[in-house]
Amino acid sequence: MRSFEEDLQALFRHLCIDGIMTNLLKEVKQLKALILGGTGVISRQIVERGLMAGHEVAVFNRGTKRLPFAGDVEWIHGDKSDRAGFAKLMEGRRFDAVIDMISFNETDARSTVETFKHSAGQLIICSSVAVYKRPYRSNPIREDAEELFDNPVFGYAYEKAQMERYLQQVIREGELPVTIIRPSLTYGVGAANLGVLRQNYNIVHRIRSGKPLVMFGDGTTPWSFTFAPDLAKAFVGAIGNKRTFGQAYHATNEEVRVWNDLYLEFGRILGIEPNIVHIPSDLLIRANPGLFAHLYYEKGYSGLMDNAKVKRDIPSFEVAISLNEGLQMMLDWYEAEADKVDADKDALEDRLADLHAQWGRQMDALNV
Template structure:
C-alpha cells in the first residue's frame, strides 16, 4: 500500500514509518523536510507546510494514496482540511486523537471507548480541540464521505520525545536522580497509570491501515501494565542505581501557578490513566502493547546517553525553587502546631 503520513518524524509517527517499511508498504512523508536524516532512500518525501492551505492542496492534487495517516491535526479545522483534500484521493483516513479528549472522571475504569464521553469544556484547550475534531469526524463518518479511523494514544514516550515527567523535562529526571536532587511529584504519586511507548502505539496505526474492520471506529491504544505515577521515577532510579527523592505538591496549586505548564496534570493526569484495549485487539490483531515500563525507560535512557542531551537549566532551576517552597511551607505548617 502507498501510505501518506502527515507528519512522519514525530515520536509515534517515526515508528509508524519503520513498521510500514517492515511490512513492505510504501510510506510517503509530508512535512517541512527538516529531519530527512531519520530515514534512508526507501522513504518518499513531499515537503511543505499544512498551515498553508492552498499550497498544501496544490501539492497533493496530483497524488492518490491507499491510506492517509494524519498525525498533525489538532482541531476540527485541521481535520476538515485533510478530509477535503483526500476524500477523492485516498481510500482511508486515519487520525491521531488522544485519550485526553475523554471527559474526566471516567465512567468506566479501565476506560472503554464506547462508554466514555468527549470533553465539552474549553478550559483545557488541547483536550477540547481534539474532542471537537472527533465530533467533526463523526459527522464525516455518518455522511459516508470517506472511511475514517480514529486512534487515541495516551501518554506515550519514545525516541525524540521531550514529554516525560511532571515538568516534561526528560533528561533532567535522570540528572536530578543521579545528583540526589529532589523531584516534584503531583499529588501523592499514587494515581494509577499505564505508561505506553511509541513502538507499541505505532502498531495501532500500522495495523489499522487498510483494515476495513476499523472503518468508522475509534480506539485507544495503550499499555495495560498497572503502575502508579510514582513508579515512573522509581523505575528510573533503579536503572541508574539511585533512589529518587520526591516531594509531593498539589496539582491544583501547580495549575493555578502556571496553567500552561501544569494543565495536563490538573485536567488529565490527576485521574486514572487505565484503558481497556479489548476493542483494538479484536479489530487489529497485530496491535501490541507489551513494552514494560522498565524496558521502555531503558530505551529512553540509552537514547539520552547516545545523543548527549543537555540538562534544561531553566526547568532545573524551577524545580529547585518548587522544592525549596515545599520545604518552606512544611516548616511554616509545623510552626502552627
C-alpha cells in the same frame, strides 16, 4: 529498486518452493500510505513499522528534519498550514491510506478530509485520550462508555474533541472511511514530554545530583505508560483494515503502574533512590497554567484503558515494552545524543521543591 513482492519471489525461488510462494503472495498486499508528519516521536515509528509491513511509504512534512529510515521513503515537503498550497501539492496523488499525525483541531482535520476525500482509501487520524470527559464513566476506560471533553478551559483536549465531533460527521455522511486512534501519554526517542514538568533529561540529572523531583498529588494515581514502538502497531495495523473504518480506539500499555513509578523506575535503572516531593496539582497549575494544565485536567484521573476493542479489530496490536525497558531506551537515547539540562525547568523545579520544604517546616511548627 525491487518491489516487496519481487524480493519475496526471489527468496522463494531460491528455496525452490514456488507453490508456497504463490499462495503466500495472495495474502500479501502492499499498500501505499502517506504519513502527515513522519518525524515525530510516534510517527517515525509508524514509518518504520509501515516499511516492515511491506507498505510503500511517503512522508509529508516541512523538511526541517530528515531521518534515516530502514527502507526507501518518498519525502514530500510543504506546509500543511498553507491550506491551498497543501491541496495543490497533493493533486493527482492517490493513497490507500493517509495517516494524519499533525491535526490538532477541527480546521486541521477539515483540511485533510477536503484534500483526500476523493484520493484516499482511508484516513487514519491521531487524536488523544485527552478527548475523554472527566471524571470517567468506566474504569478501566472503554471507548463506548465515555463522552467527549466539552470544557474550553483546557484547550488541547477541547480542540481535539471538537475535531472528533467533526470527524464523526464525516463518518456519518460517508465522505471518507475514517479511523480514529487515541494515544495516551506516549514516550519514545525524540520525546520532549517525559516527567511532571516535561523536564526529560533533567530527571536523570536531578536523580544523579540528589536533587528533589516534583510529583503531582500523592503520586498514586494509576497509570499505564506507553512507548512509541508499541503504539505504532495500532496505526499500521489499521491500514486498509476495514474493521476499523468508522471506529475510534485507544491503544495503550496495560502494565498497571502509579505515577511515582515513573521516577522510582528511573532510580532503579540508575542505582540511585530518587527524592520525590509531592505538590497538589491545583497549586501547580496556579504556578504555571501552561505547563501544568494537563496534570490538573487530565492526568489526575486514572489512566488505565481497556484495550479489548483495539485488540479485537487490530490483532497485530500488542504491547511488548515494559516501563523499565522503555525508560532504559530513553536513558540510552539521552546519553547518546540528548543529555542537555533545561536550565529554566531545573530552576523552576528547585523553586517548587524549596516551597515544599517551607510548607513542611510550617506544618511541623503546628505540631505542638
